[in-house]
Amino acid sequence: MTTHTPSHHGAATTTAPSAEVSIRDLTVVYRTDHGDLPAVSHANLDLHAGQITGLVGESGSGKSTLALSLLNAVPEPGRISTGSIHVAGVGDVTRLSGRRLRRTRGSALGYVFQASQNSLNPLKTIGRQLLDLGRSHDVEDLRGLVNRAKDLCERMGLDGTRVLDSYQHELSGGMRQRAGIVLALVLNAKVLILDEPTTALDMISQAAVLDIVRGVHREHDLATLVVTHDMGVVSEIAERLAVMYGGRIVEHGPTTELLRRPSHPYTRALIGATARIVGDTGLARALPGRPPDLTTLARRGCVFRDRCPIAMPVCEETDPALTEWAPDRYRACHADPTHSTPGTAAAPVPAARTHDTPERAEP
Ligand SMILES: Nc1ncnc2c1ncn2[C@@H]1O[C@H](COP(=O)(O)OP(=O)(O)OP(=O)(O)O)[C@@H](O)[C@H]1O
Numbered sequence: 001m002t003t004h005t006p007s008h009h010g011a012a013t014t015t016a017p018s019a020e021v022s023i024r025d026l027t028v029v030y031r032t033d034h035g036d037l038p039a040v041s042h043a044n045l046d047l048h049a050g051q052i053t054g055l056v057g058e059s060g061s062g063k064s065t066l067a068l069s070l071l072n073a074v075p076e077p078g079r080i081s082t083g084s085i086h087v088a089g090v091g092d093v094t095r096l097s098g099r100r101l102r103r104t105r106g107s108a109l110g111y112v113f114q115a116s117q118n119s120l121n122p123l124k125t126i127g128r129q130l131l132d133l134g135r136s137h138d139v140e141d142l143r144g145l146v147n148r149a150k151d152l153c154e155r156m157g158l159d160g161t162r163v164l165d166s167y168q169h170e171l172s173g174g175m176r177q178r179a180g181i182v183l184a185l186v187l188n189a190k191v192l193i194l195d196e197p198t199t200a201l202d203m204i205s206q207a208a209v210l211d212i213v214r215g216v217h218r219e220h221d222l223a224t225l226v227v228t229h230d231m232g233v234v235s236e237i238a239e240r241l242a243v244m245y246g247g248r249i250v251e252h253g254p255t256t257e258l259l260r261r262p263s264h265p266y267t268r269a270l271i272g273a274t275a276r277i278v279g280d281t282g283l284a285r286a287l288p289g290r291p292p293d294l295t296t297l298a299r300r301g302c303v304f305r306d307r308c309p310i311a312m313p314v315c316e317e318t319d320p321a322l323t324e325w326a327p328d329r330y331r332a333c334h335a336d337p338t339h340s341t342p343g344t345a346a347a348p349v350p351a352a353r354t355h356d357t358p359e360r361a362e363p
Pocket residue numbers: 030031032039057058059060061062063064065066075076077078229292293294
Protein backbone atom coordinates (compact mmCIF):
# COMPACT_ATOMS: atom_id res chain seq x y z
CA MET A 1 0.00 0.00 0.00
CA THR A 2 1.45 3.32 -1.01
CA THR A 3 0.65 6.50 0.83
CA HIS A 4 1.45 10.03 -0.16
CA THR A 5 2.59 12.73 2.16
CA PRO A 6 2.54 16.30 0.96
CA SER A 7 5.73 18.23 1.57
CA HIS A 8 7.54 21.16 0.04
CA HIS A 9 8.75 20.39 -3.52
CA GLY A 10 8.62 16.71 -2.94
CA ALA A 11 4.93 16.82 -2.27
CA ALA A 12 4.37 13.40 -3.65
CA THR A 13 6.28 11.35 -1.21
CA THR A 14 5.82 7.66 -1.70
CA THR A 15 6.07 5.83 1.55
CA ALA A 16 5.97 2.10 1.15
CA PRO A 17 7.06 -0.13 3.99
CA SER A 18 9.01 -2.38 1.68
CA ALA A 19 11.31 0.34 0.35
CA GLU A 20 14.97 -0.64 0.59
CA VAL A 21 15.91 3.02 0.31
CA SER A 22 13.77 6.05 1.15
CA ILE A 23 15.18 9.44 0.21
CA ARG A 24 13.30 12.25 1.87
CA ASP A 25 13.59 15.98 1.25
CA LEU A 26 17.25 15.59 0.33
CA THR A 27 19.20 18.75 -0.36
CA VAL A 28 22.90 18.66 -1.17
CA VAL A 29 24.94 21.83 -1.55
CA TYR A 30 28.42 22.63 -2.87
CA ARG A 31 30.39 25.45 -1.33
CA THR A 32 31.30 27.96 -4.04
CA ASP A 33 32.52 31.55 -4.27
CA HIS A 34 28.83 32.47 -4.43
CA GLY A 35 28.02 30.64 -1.21
CA ASP A 36 26.46 27.21 -0.71
CA LEU A 37 24.54 26.31 -3.88
CA PRO A 38 22.21 23.31 -4.18
CA ALA A 39 23.07 20.54 -6.64
CA VAL A 40 20.12 18.47 -5.35
CA SER A 41 17.01 20.18 -3.98
CA HIS A 42 14.34 18.60 -1.80
CA ALA A 43 14.48 15.24 -3.57
CA ASN A 44 12.20 12.36 -2.63
CA LEU A 45 12.61 8.89 -4.06
CA ASP A 46 12.05 5.30 -2.98
CA LEU A 47 13.97 2.28 -4.25
CA HIS A 48 12.24 -1.06 -3.88
CA ALA A 49 13.59 -4.59 -3.93
CA GLY A 50 13.00 -6.20 -7.30
CA GLN A 51 12.78 -2.86 -9.09
CA ILE A 52 15.25 -1.10 -11.35
CA THR A 53 14.89 2.66 -11.17
CA GLY A 54 16.50 4.85 -13.80
CA LEU A 55 17.70 8.29 -12.77
CA VAL A 56 18.04 10.32 -15.93
CA GLY A 57 18.88 13.88 -16.90
CA GLU A 58 21.43 15.94 -18.77
CA SER A 59 24.96 16.48 -17.52
CA GLY A 60 25.01 18.62 -14.40
CA SER A 61 21.42 17.87 -13.37
CA GLY A 62 22.59 16.42 -10.05
CA LYS A 63 22.31 12.69 -10.70
CA SER A 64 25.76 11.69 -9.47
CA THR A 65 25.47 13.96 -6.46
CA LEU A 66 22.19 12.30 -5.51
CA ALA A 67 23.63 8.82 -6.10
CA LEU A 68 26.74 9.54 -4.01
CA SER A 69 24.49 10.81 -1.24
CA LEU A 70 23.18 7.25 -0.88
CA LEU A 71 26.67 6.30 0.35
CA ASN A 72 26.96 9.56 2.29
CA ALA A 73 29.99 10.06 0.07
CA VAL A 74 29.42 13.48 -1.50
CA PRO A 75 32.97 14.82 -1.92
CA GLU A 76 34.19 18.13 -0.53
CA PRO A 77 33.20 20.92 -1.01
CA GLY A 78 29.78 19.24 -1.07
CA ARG A 79 27.62 18.25 1.85
CA ILE A 80 24.13 16.96 2.57
CA SER A 81 22.43 19.98 4.08
CA THR A 82 18.95 18.62 4.80
CA GLY A 83 16.92 15.46 4.51
CA SER A 84 17.35 11.79 5.23
CA ILE A 85 18.19 8.59 3.40
CA HIS A 86 16.79 5.58 5.16
CA VAL A 87 18.29 2.24 4.12
CA ALA A 88 16.57 -0.95 5.30
CA GLY A 89 18.51 -2.66 8.06
CA VAL A 90 20.90 0.28 8.38
CA GLY A 91 18.97 3.44 9.24
CA ASP A 92 19.59 6.97 8.08
CA VAL A 93 22.93 6.93 6.25
CA THR A 94 23.16 10.73 6.42
CA ARG A 95 23.73 10.28 10.17
CA LEU A 96 26.47 7.68 9.83
CA SER A 97 30.18 8.35 9.85
CA GLY A 98 33.50 6.59 10.37
CA ARG A 99 33.58 2.84 10.65
CA ARG A 100 29.82 2.30 10.60
CA LEU A 101 29.52 4.28 7.40
CA ARG A 102 32.42 2.42 5.75
CA ARG A 103 30.90 -0.91 6.64
CA THR A 104 27.53 0.10 5.27
CA ARG A 105 29.16 0.90 1.96
CA GLY A 106 29.72 -2.42 0.31
CA SER A 107 27.75 -4.60 2.67
CA ALA A 108 24.36 -2.87 2.26
CA LEU A 109 24.98 -0.58 -0.69
CA GLY A 110 26.98 -1.64 -3.74
CA TYR A 111 28.18 1.23 -5.91
CA VAL A 112 29.64 0.82 -9.38
CA PHE A 113 31.33 3.97 -10.60
CA GLN A 114 31.28 5.10 -14.20
CA ALA A 115 32.99 2.42 -16.30
CA SER A 116 34.37 1.21 -12.96
CA GLN A 117 37.19 3.70 -13.33
CA ASN A 118 37.09 4.94 -9.80
CA SER A 119 36.07 1.79 -8.04
CA LEU A 120 39.01 -0.25 -9.30
CA ASN A 121 42.52 0.44 -8.11
CA PRO A 122 44.95 0.39 -11.07
CA LEU A 123 47.85 -0.73 -8.88
CA LYS A 124 46.28 -3.88 -7.45
CA THR A 125 44.86 -7.00 -9.05
CA ILE A 126 41.10 -7.40 -8.79
CA GLY A 127 41.69 -10.34 -6.45
CA ARG A 128 43.86 -8.24 -4.13
CA GLN A 129 41.14 -5.57 -4.05
CA LEU A 130 38.61 -8.26 -3.23
CA LEU A 131 40.70 -9.38 -0.25
CA ASP A 132 41.11 -5.76 0.91
CA LEU A 133 37.35 -5.36 0.71
CA GLY A 134 36.80 -8.55 2.72
CA ARG A 135 39.30 -7.53 5.40
CA SER A 136 37.87 -4.04 5.75
CA HIS A 137 34.49 -5.67 6.43
CA ASP A 138 35.96 -8.24 8.85
CA VAL A 139 35.08 -11.16 6.60
CA GLU A 140 36.62 -14.22 8.26
CA ASP A 141 36.09 -16.68 5.47
CA LEU A 142 38.18 -15.01 2.77
CA ARG A 143 38.34 -18.24 0.79
CA GLY A 144 34.54 -18.28 0.73
CA LEU A 145 34.56 -14.66 -0.41
CA VAL A 146 36.89 -15.51 -3.29
CA ASN A 147 34.67 -18.41 -4.27
CA ARG A 148 31.61 -16.18 -4.22
CA ALA A 149 33.41 -13.62 -6.40
CA LYS A 150 34.43 -16.34 -8.86
CA ASP A 151 30.88 -17.61 -8.94
CA LEU A 152 29.56 -14.10 -9.66
CA CYS A 153 32.20 -13.73 -12.40
CA GLU A 154 31.15 -17.00 -14.03
CA ARG A 155 27.52 -15.94 -13.99
CA MET A 156 28.51 -12.79 -15.80
CA GLY A 157 30.37 -14.74 -18.44
CA LEU A 158 33.83 -14.03 -17.04
CA ASP A 159 36.64 -16.42 -16.21
CA GLY A 160 36.77 -15.81 -12.45
CA THR A 161 40.35 -16.97 -11.87
CA ARG A 162 41.65 -14.88 -14.74
CA VAL A 163 39.75 -11.76 -13.70
CA LEU A 164 40.92 -11.98 -10.08
CA ASP A 165 44.52 -12.32 -11.27
CA SER A 166 44.22 -9.28 -13.57
CA TYR A 167 44.94 -5.61 -13.19
CA GLN A 168 42.22 -3.32 -14.49
CA HIS A 169 44.25 -2.33 -17.57
CA GLU A 170 44.32 -5.98 -18.60
CA LEU A 171 40.52 -6.03 -18.86
CA SER A 172 38.29 -4.56 -21.56
CA GLY A 173 35.79 -1.83 -20.63
CA GLY A 174 32.92 -4.32 -20.48
CA MET A 175 34.95 -6.73 -18.34
CA ARG A 176 35.98 -3.93 -15.98
CA GLN A 177 32.38 -2.93 -15.60
CA ARG A 178 31.45 -6.50 -14.73
CA ALA A 179 34.35 -6.77 -12.27
CA GLY A 180 33.01 -3.58 -10.65
CA ILE A 181 29.60 -5.22 -10.30
CA VAL A 182 31.21 -8.31 -8.74
CA LEU A 183 32.95 -6.18 -6.11
CA ALA A 184 29.73 -4.24 -5.48
CA LEU A 185 27.72 -7.41 -4.88
CA VAL A 186 30.16 -9.84 -3.33
CA LEU A 187 29.26 -8.77 0.22
CA ASN A 188 25.59 -9.38 -0.56
CA ALA A 189 24.49 -5.76 -0.88
CA LYS A 190 20.75 -5.48 -1.44
CA VAL A 191 21.01 -2.09 -3.09
CA LEU A 192 23.01 -1.70 -6.31
CA ILE A 193 23.83 1.73 -7.68
CA LEU A 194 25.35 2.02 -11.14
CA ASP A 195 26.60 5.39 -12.34
CA GLU A 196 26.62 5.57 -16.15
CA PRO A 197 27.09 1.80 -16.51
CA THR A 198 27.35 1.82 -20.28
CA THR A 199 29.01 5.13 -21.09
CA ALA A 200 32.30 4.60 -22.94
CA LEU A 201 31.32 1.07 -23.94
CA ASP A 202 30.66 0.00 -27.52
CA MET A 203 27.12 -1.08 -28.42
CA ILE A 204 27.83 -4.81 -28.05
CA SER A 205 29.39 -4.37 -24.60
CA GLN A 206 26.56 -2.01 -23.63
CA ALA A 207 24.00 -4.67 -24.48
CA ALA A 208 25.97 -7.33 -22.60
CA VAL A 209 26.35 -5.16 -19.50
CA LEU A 210 22.64 -4.28 -19.50
CA ASP A 211 21.75 -7.97 -19.76
CA ILE A 212 24.04 -8.73 -16.85
CA VAL A 213 22.63 -5.94 -14.72
CA ARG A 214 19.14 -7.25 -15.44
CA GLY A 215 20.23 -10.80 -14.59
CA VAL A 216 21.99 -10.10 -11.28
CA HIS A 217 19.24 -7.68 -10.30
CA ARG A 218 16.62 -10.41 -10.69
CA GLU A 219 18.68 -13.17 -9.19
CA HIS A 220 19.55 -11.20 -6.05
CA ASP A 221 16.19 -9.39 -5.80
CA LEU A 222 18.04 -6.09 -5.61
CA ALA A 223 16.84 -2.53 -5.40
CA THR A 224 18.81 -1.11 -8.31
CA LEU A 225 19.42 2.49 -9.31
CA VAL A 226 20.84 3.16 -12.77
CA VAL A 227 22.15 6.69 -13.20
CA THR A 228 22.56 7.86 -16.77
CA HIS A 229 22.15 10.76 -19.17
CA ASP A 230 21.04 8.22 -21.77
CA MET A 231 17.26 7.93 -21.89
CA GLY A 232 17.66 5.03 -24.33
CA VAL A 233 19.58 2.94 -21.81
CA VAL A 234 17.15 3.41 -18.96
CA SER A 235 14.10 2.96 -21.14
CA GLU A 236 15.38 -0.55 -21.87
CA ILE A 237 16.24 -1.62 -18.40
CA ALA A 238 14.28 0.34 -15.79
CA GLU A 239 10.76 -0.30 -14.52
CA ARG A 240 10.64 3.19 -13.07
CA LEU A 241 12.15 6.47 -14.17
CA ALA A 242 13.01 9.57 -12.21
CA VAL A 243 13.90 12.57 -14.36
CA MET A 244 16.21 15.22 -12.91
CA TYR A 245 16.73 18.79 -13.98
CA GLY A 246 18.59 21.52 -12.14
CA GLY A 247 18.81 19.43 -8.97
CA ARG A 248 15.06 18.69 -8.89
CA ILE A 249 13.30 15.44 -9.62
CA VAL A 250 10.81 16.92 -12.10
CA GLU A 251 8.96 13.73 -13.00
CA HIS A 252 8.82 10.14 -11.94
CA GLY A 253 6.67 7.10 -12.50
CA PRO A 254 6.53 3.74 -14.29
CA THR A 255 8.78 3.72 -17.38
CA THR A 256 6.17 2.48 -19.81
CA GLU A 257 3.68 5.16 -18.77
CA LEU A 258 6.27 7.88 -18.63
CA LEU A 259 7.52 7.15 -22.15
CA ARG A 260 4.06 6.77 -23.58
CA ARG A 261 2.66 9.86 -21.90
CA PRO A 262 5.44 12.10 -20.59
CA SER A 263 3.99 14.90 -18.54
CA HIS A 264 6.81 17.31 -17.79
CA PRO A 265 7.99 19.38 -20.78
CA TYR A 266 11.58 18.45 -19.91
CA THR A 267 10.81 14.73 -20.04
CA ARG A 268 9.14 15.27 -23.40
CA ALA A 269 12.16 17.09 -24.73
CA LEU A 270 14.51 14.43 -23.40
CA ILE A 271 12.52 11.64 -25.03
CA GLY A 272 12.28 13.60 -28.25
CA ALA A 273 16.06 13.95 -28.29
CA THR A 274 16.63 10.20 -27.96
CA ALA A 275 16.94 8.48 -31.33
CA ARG A 276 16.71 5.09 -29.73
CA ILE A 277 13.24 5.92 -28.45
CA VAL A 278 11.77 7.99 -31.27
CA GLY A 279 13.17 5.30 -33.57
CA ASP A 280 14.80 7.63 -36.09
CA THR A 281 17.85 9.86 -35.82
CA GLY A 282 16.14 12.24 -38.28
CA LEU A 283 13.22 12.68 -35.89
CA ALA A 284 15.32 13.10 -32.78
CA ARG A 285 15.70 16.78 -31.94
CA ALA A 286 18.45 18.11 -29.78
CA LEU A 287 17.24 19.96 -26.72
CA PRO A 288 17.46 23.69 -27.36
CA GLY A 289 19.51 25.73 -24.90
CA ARG A 290 21.88 24.52 -22.23
CA PRO A 291 21.25 23.04 -18.83
CA PRO A 292 22.01 25.40 -15.94
CA ASP A 293 24.98 25.04 -13.65
CA LEU A 294 24.96 25.86 -9.97
CA THR A 295 25.61 29.55 -10.57
CA THR A 296 23.09 30.03 -13.39
CA LEU A 297 20.33 27.98 -11.77
CA ALA A 298 17.16 30.00 -11.17
CA ARG A 299 16.87 30.77 -7.45
CA ARG A 300 13.18 31.43 -7.77
CA GLY A 301 10.40 29.88 -9.84
CA CYS A 302 10.70 26.78 -11.99
CA VAL A 303 14.27 25.70 -12.81
CA PHE A 304 13.25 24.67 -16.34
CA ARG A 305 11.35 27.79 -17.32
CA ASP A 306 14.10 29.34 -19.48
CA ARG A 307 14.08 26.34 -21.81
CA CYS A 308 10.41 25.51 -21.46
CA PRO A 309 8.21 25.96 -24.54
CA ILE A 310 5.09 26.37 -22.41
CA ALA A 311 6.41 28.60 -19.62
CA MET A 312 3.79 30.85 -18.02
CA PRO A 313 4.11 33.89 -15.74
CA VAL A 314 3.62 31.75 -12.63
CA CYS A 315 6.74 29.76 -13.57
CA GLU A 316 8.84 32.90 -12.96
CA GLU A 317 7.53 33.18 -9.41
CA THR A 318 6.78 29.79 -7.96
CA ASP A 319 8.79 26.60 -7.94
CA PRO A 320 6.26 23.88 -8.79
CA ALA A 321 5.94 21.09 -6.24
CA LEU A 322 6.20 17.46 -7.29
CA THR A 323 2.64 16.18 -7.10
CA GLU A 324 0.77 13.06 -8.06
CA TRP A 325 -1.28 14.10 -11.10
CA ALA A 326 -2.43 10.58 -11.98
CA PRO A 327 -2.07 7.31 -10.07
CA ASP A 328 1.63 6.69 -9.47
CA ARG A 329 2.57 9.57 -11.79
CA TYR A 330 4.46 12.52 -10.32
CA ARG A 331 5.52 15.79 -11.91
CA ALA A 332 6.62 19.25 -10.91
CA CYS A 333 4.98 21.58 -13.41
CA HIS A 334 2.39 24.36 -13.31
CA ALA A 335 0.85 23.46 -16.68
CA ASP A 336 -2.42 21.56 -16.71
CA PRO A 337 -1.48 17.88 -17.04
CA THR A 338 -4.78 16.97 -18.65
CA HIS A 339 -4.15 19.14 -21.70
CA SER A 340 -1.78 18.31 -24.48
CA THR A 341 0.93 20.89 -24.82
CA PRO A 342 1.38 22.00 -28.42
CA GLY A 343 4.71 23.50 -29.30
CA THR A 344 6.76 21.45 -26.88
CA ALA A 345 10.32 20.82 -27.88
CA ALA A 346 9.89 17.09 -28.10
CA ALA A 347 9.38 15.12 -31.26
CA PRO A 348 6.37 12.82 -31.19
CA VAL A 349 6.94 9.42 -29.69
CA PRO A 350 5.47 7.05 -32.25
CA ALA A 351 5.79 3.85 -30.29
CA ALA A 352 7.05 4.04 -26.77
CA ARG A 353 9.87 1.64 -26.13
CA THR A 354 9.75 -0.15 -22.88
CA HIS A 355 12.07 -2.40 -20.97
CA ASP A 356 10.00 -5.29 -22.28
CA THR A 357 10.86 -4.55 -25.88
CA PRO A 358 14.52 -3.73 -26.02
CA GLU A 359 16.02 -2.43 -29.19
CA ARG A 360 19.75 -2.11 -29.19
CA ALA A 361 20.65 -1.30 -32.74
CA GLU A 362 21.11 2.41 -32.71
CA PRO A 363 22.16 3.95 -35.97
N1 LIG B 1 32.99 19.25 -6.43
C1 LIG B 1 32.10 20.14 -6.90
N2 LIG B 1 32.19 21.46 -6.60
C2 LIG B 1 31.29 22.34 -7.05
N3 LIG B 1 30.23 22.02 -7.84
C3 LIG B 1 30.10 20.73 -8.18
C4 LIG B 1 31.01 19.71 -7.73
N4 LIG B 1 30.59 18.53 -8.24
C5 LIG B 1 29.48 18.78 -8.96
N5 LIG B 1 29.19 20.11 -8.92
C6 LIG B 1 28.05 20.77 -9.58
O1 LIG B 1 26.86 20.18 -9.11
C7 LIG B 1 25.92 20.07 -10.17
C8 LIG B 1 25.48 18.63 -10.26
O2 LIG B 1 26.58 17.84 -10.67
P1 LIG B 1 26.46 16.25 -10.84
O3 LIG B 1 27.82 15.75 -11.20
O4 LIG B 1 25.78 15.69 -9.67
O5 LIG B 1 25.49 16.15 -12.10
P2 LIG B 1 25.25 14.91 -13.06
O6 LIG B 1 23.84 14.99 -13.48
O7 LIG B 1 25.70 13.67 -12.41
O8 LIG B 1 26.19 15.26 -14.29
P3 LIG B 1 27.20 14.29 -15.07
O9 LIG B 1 26.33 13.37 -15.85
O10 LIG B 1 27.97 15.24 -15.92
O11 LIG B 1 28.04 13.62 -14.02
C9 LIG B 1 26.61 20.59 -11.43
O12 LIG B 1 26.21 21.93 -11.64
C10 LIG B 1 28.07 20.50 -11.07
O13 LIG B 1 28.81 21.51 -11.76
